[in-house]
Amino acid sequence: MTTNPLDADRPPELPRSGRRRGNGGGRRRDESLMVPDAKFESYYGRNVVKAPPWKEEIPTYLFLGGLAAGSGLIGAGGSARNLPALRRRGRFAALAAVALGGGALAKDLGRPERALNMMRTMKLTSPMSVGSWILAAFGSFASVAAAAEIGRELPNQDGLLAKTLRVVDPPAAIGSALFSAPLAAYTAVLLSDTAAPTWHESYRELPFVFVGSANAAAAGLALIMSPAGQNGPVRKMAVSGAALELGAGQLLRRNMHPLVAEPLHHGKAGRLLRAAEVLTGAGAVGAMLFGRNRIGAGLSGVALLAGSALTRFGIFEAGMESAKDPKYTVQPQRERLERRRADGVTNDSITTIR
DSSP states (O other): OOOOGGGGGSOOOOOSSSOOBOGGGOBOOOGGGSOOOOOOOOGGGOOSSOOOOOOTHHHHHHHHHHHHHHHHHHHHHHHHTTOHHHHHHHHHHHHHHHHHHHHHHHHHHSSHHHHHHTTSOOOTTOHHHHHHHHHHHHHHHHHHHHHHHHHTTOSOTTSHHHHHHHHHHHHHHHHHHHHHHHHHHHHHHHHHTSSOHHHHHTTTTHHHHHHHHHHHHHHHHHHHHSOGGGOHHHHHHHHHHHHHHHHHHHHHHHHSOTTTTGGGTSHHHHHHHHHHHHHHHHHHHHHHHHTTSHHHHHHHHHHHHHHHHHHHHHHHHHHHHHHHOTHHHHHHHHHHHHHHHHTTOOOTTSOOOO
16 A cells, blocks of 8 residues: 555544444544634745835835925915025925935836836826826925025026016915925825735825824924024924824724734834834924924924934834735734624625725
8 A cells, every 4th residue: 555645644534333323323423524724824924915125215205205295384384474484494495305305216216217207197096106296296396486585595686587586486385385285195195005904004094194294394304494583383383293193193003903003013113103202292392392492492303303204114114014924914804704794795705905
């Protein structure tokens, strides 16, 4: 008789004669012949979903994009309220941040021409496509606003160039303000549109976290750069932005599946996000209590900038980690399937993601 290495896994066979009978004379079922309940394991331990091939340039872009959006809003507000220091610093900060962020995005794409190729079409169902046009529109308005600011320093204010820049100044300020919120929020939509479980599950609250983080970061930079006598509006912006970021972040963790929220609390991402909460909260309190003092405003601004950066890097790290472990994908799916069956839905071929 031939043998097979898999024979050791087979259940023992019952003797052909002398079968035992249970109560009532019926045949007794042999439990060893039953197929055990299936327990999920990924195929050879591989990922169920593929993590995006993104590196440090992407969270850097997330932070710089938010900083640019908030700074553009500060520049527009300074123009509307006739606060020259805030207007000037906000406009230049917005242009510098959007330029550096665009450079980080182009570096991640590998070849600069790929960034230009993204502008060849516009697909409204693609956050990447819509976000590229938002970035381009904001960058254009920010560039014109910065040029108009430089035009204020031209020696010949009666010249054609100075007059032209004065004409385009108000539309540039309005355009920067209008595209600030979309620029700050679209990156959150971009992350939640992926299959990474932690990002995908946070699609309701993540845009609010990013908008609040953008305002806190821009207000922090303005606190560092602006004189204490003109930083009243940015101190209020720092407190409101930090409150929105921290409040939406807590709501995000509470509404997510406990297992999918696990990467936000543990490992590198957990450490980054805990530090971000401490720095953001401390920066907001410092801006509110000590913002009228130059040193207090500067320290509060540094804390707000660091907290915003750590928030972006922490959320990025959590999403990447959730894509690596199959349990974050499969266990919530199994629970949704069980709920569907409990509700009487038997057509399992129709699945819902959200």
